[in-house]
Amino acid sequence: MKKFLNSSDDLVADSVAGLVMAHEELLALNESPLFVCRRTPKKKRVALISGGGSGHEPLHTGYVGPGMLDAACPGEVFTAPTPDQIVAAAKRVDAGQGVLMIVKNYAGDCASFQVATDMLDVDCATVLVNDDVAVDSSTRTPGRRGVAGTLVVEKMLGAAAEAGADLYECKALGARVNSNTASMGVALTSCIVPEAAAPTFEIGPSEIEVGVGIHGEPGRYRRSLLPADDIVTLLLEPILKDLALATGREVLLHVNGFGGTPLIELHLLNKVATQRLREHGLVIRRWLVGNHTSSLEMAGASLTLTALDDELLGLWDAPVLTPSLRW
Amino acid sequence: MKKFLNSSDDLVADSVAGLVMAHEELLALNESPLFVCRRTPKKKRVALISGGGSGHEPLHTGYVGPGMLDAACPGEVFTAPTPDQIVAAAKRVDAGQGVLMIVKNYAGDCASFQVATDMLDVDCATVLVNDDVAVDSSTRTPGRRGVAGTLVVEKMLGAAAEAGADLYECKALGARVNSNTASMGVALTSCIVPEAAAPTFEIGPSEIEVGVGIHGEPGRYRRSLLPADDIVTLLLEPILKDLALATGREVLLHVNGFGGTPLIELHLLNKVATQRLREHGLVIRRWLVGNHTSSLEMAGASLTLTALDDELLGLWDAPVLTPSLRW
The missing domain is CATH 3.40.50.10440 (Dihydroxyacetone kinase; domain 1)
Incomplete structure (x- = not known):
């Protein structure tokens, strides 16, 4: 460690x-x-x-x-x-x-x-x-x-x-x-709790954990590493099924890193997810991309979708002044 | 990879x-x-x-x-x-x-x-x-x-x-x-350039590279992993020697993550560095902690000090509105 x-x-x-x-x-x-x-x-x-x-x-x-x-x-x-x-x-x-x-x-x-x-x-x-x-x-x-x-x-x-x-x-x-909010994540590596000093879970050099929890809890299944395009599909399908949004619905897309994945990869995920949601007929009104809900040094990411209406959009856009979110 | x-x-x-x-x-x-x-x-x-x-x-x-x-x-x-x-x-x-x-x-x-x-x-x-x-x-x-x-x-x-x-x-x-600015970094792991698909450098499971470059270039020396307190000392000494600041001088402290190190560790480094600089007689007027100049997924961090005067402090404090820096 x-x-x-x-x-x-x-x-x-x-x-x-x-x-x-x-x-x-x-x-x-x-x-x-x-x-x-x-x-x-x-x-x-x-x-x-x-x-x-x-x-x-x-x-x-x-x-x-x-x-x-x-x-x-x-x-x-x-x-x-x-x-x-x-x-x-x-x-x-x-x-x-x-x-x-x-x-x-x-x-x-x-x-x-x-x-x-x-x-x-x-x-x-x-x-x-x-x-x-x-x-x-x-x-x-x-x-x-x-x-x-x-x-x-x-x-x-x-x-x-x-x-x-x-x-x-x-x-x-x-x-x-x-x-109105649904998320799903995927891990490429485990996190390491300092006190335990060992990985929370074992994962092979070409495996990913689809649906992982933010403490390294098991997800839905293991897969071999896939291209980013396919990983985004695996994450968005359950989210879209859960929210069951009508075509034309406005949404917030949050691409969240788990701590060990750099921004260059998170922005790639954002591009793919944005295109995929647009193909699905959704209108993305706001985006948030970055390490916000991390899992120590885990490499991985989650996608979160929130269905918006005028009230929720206004609340999202209202001024905020915190260490890690400000506008 | x-x-x-x-x-x-x-x-x-x-x-x-x-x-x-x-x-x-x-x-x-x-x-x-x-x-x-x-x-x-x-x-x-x-x-x-x-x-x-x-x-x-x-x-x-x-x-x-x-x-x-x-x-x-x-x-x-x-x-x-x-x-x-x-x-x-x-x-x-x-x-x-x-x-x-x-x-x-x-x-x-x-x-x-x-x-x-x-x-x-x-x-x-x-x-x-x-x-x-x-x-x-x-x-x-x-x-x-x-x-x-x-x-x-x-x-x-x-x-x-x-x-x-x-x-x-x-x-x-x-x-x-x-x-007026000096920096030094340390790597715990290597980055991996996607095209190369292999680590830029090899580093043992309990080694750190002190003075590493942001592309994984060699630094000053290898050491066994040390407590955060000691790592901060190794980074601050050359920075303080370079800037040669008088007691009471005002500074900006930037704790930068290289991409694979989570915020919980960067804030620990900030606490240690802040205390050390105060003991050194410097007055920290502003802080910036986060992954700003990363090296892909490298685990590691750098410390940067900028000596301030009223003009530089005013320029730092002036409004900014960018994706990753805003106030």
């Missing part, structure tokens, strides 16, 4: 501290329990919190800031945050209008956010993200997993909260964005 | 097309000869062009847009762009105030930009970037190599050109930014 590392025990805390140092104008760090929140004083509106295991950076800490999250709670690598992190973050960012928690559908995350909600004396609601169409349940959760579509939910909810939507409007909107 | 790829012959053109598709509001594509330029009409000011071999994305195509480059000419992977690309791009973006070419110091790039300058009937000037303090000359060039500091030169010159600096002011400024 070759990584930039001092000790696996300190990696998450040190890395989060390094993020906050680089963005001192935007972010504040709470060291214990660990969370990141906006530096600016809270306004009277719904506060948005997310969190989950580390190793998916920039998700979620990189999306704290005006127009997106109020706080993010990073757990240890691929491990849910503890309830005390979530409770402390919620208390810090609550502005009297309630706290909305955006949770990827993993058993550990769901449990921690539920316990935190039970412990909190503020109005809380939860949006569960389960955009991964690869498998119906996996080693980490019953039901579909939450993956790269989480960013889309966080961005759109951030805009809605900023515009004054109340807690229940935010919750309903989050459910709507989630149900 | 596992990559997302259709054919190595089409990779660059397809990837650049994918980039432009994702940023149709900002960028325009010229397919043949290949270059990317801003979509908006040119204004009466100095036009900035850069370019170089592909495989370093987002450099340079990801930095085209208001406040930074007017055009970028991507060569084949790790291969200089041809003069006809540069000539065509210069003609497209020249607004009657001259064209400034920002060139990384590699023999091939220098030759192509020189031939293009000779062919062009517009005022041209060149800024040569050679920020890599690792080696005095290498397999690809006499003299120091141009690496991640190129982004700093492009950003500051973009702001100056936008503010109306003339061609010779821009050239002088570029030389000043370059001389």
